[in-house]
Amino acid sequence: MTKWNDIKIAGQPDLPDRSGSIVDKFTITIKLILCKLSGTLFQRSMKKDIIILYSILFLWNAGIIAAPVAAILTGAQSLVSEILYSFYHPVCHQFASHSFSIAGNKFAVCERCTAIYFSFFFGVAAAGFFPMNRLRQIPPIWILMCASLPMMLDGVLPWVTVYEPEALSRTASGALFGFGLSLLLRQSLIEIISYIGSTSRKRLYGIKSR
């Protein structure tokens, strides 16, 4: 097992001895955290495929907020906001009463979908920065069940009981679903992007994939 003092990151100065005053220990701990974070940022996550995935997800999420912002800036019936709302229409009912809003202009998707997409993005991003090995050891079927069950119940219970979902329950159950999916799908999505990238490179330049 790697010991606390053995952790070294390439390009980083050697860490001083752990022994010393509490202030020293605190300084070392902060340095260690910074080293680990910078190591994660610049050695692992800076891979092209991951950045492409983050960018796609970021753009998708940005579009959700851009629609009401465009409606505020250019008018509710403007071409830009209409295009953005139409773009997200096939994936969501877009009911105003079930959507977050900015200055009276609804988001491009409902509360539940907003929570799903944002938590998916943060789940994918968080996996790059924090060790989630323990979570990944859970059998995927359990992740899927735990993530989707609250959302399914929130959607189905109003039809069979007197339960009425609130904005909070829609958001929380959606966020849980999105986060669970991010645990399941992150690696697959990175592999797909990597595959598409290598295939395009092969086609364009006739070079071998990585």
Added chain:
Amino acid sequence: MPSLYGGLLIATLWAIPGLNLINCLCCAGVLMGGFLAVLLYQKDQSPESIQLTQRDCIDLGIYTGIVASVAAVIIQVVVTMVFGDVALEMMLRLIERMQVDLPPEFSEMVEQARGQHPTFIGSIFSIMVYLIPNTLFSVLGALIGWNVFKPRNPAP
């Protein structure tokens, strides 16, 4: 065949009034279609055959999405032509009986649906519009299936 079954499940969930409300849960019907395709494909495999790969699952998801988009529009047209607004009225009566509190926009949507009659151009347009999200979400469903059913490495 698995793609066909998955696609038909998605199409049914899209086209039948009432059932299509399941897609309000992040296109759950479409995700389920992709997942079902992988499940069926995996069940079809004999122990001697080549193991399921991620690429197979993506292909299955794409085919399922395409089948779903075409089949959903066909089923929708057939249901509307044969039953007219009967299916819609049945769904509304069901909702009334179950005393579900639906948002006000839902009644506007129903009113819009009442006045619509399928046209050839409109159907082609619908296929084109729903092809991309259906394919995207059924691929995601298939990838969920892959992550659930993929062969595990034995513990060291």
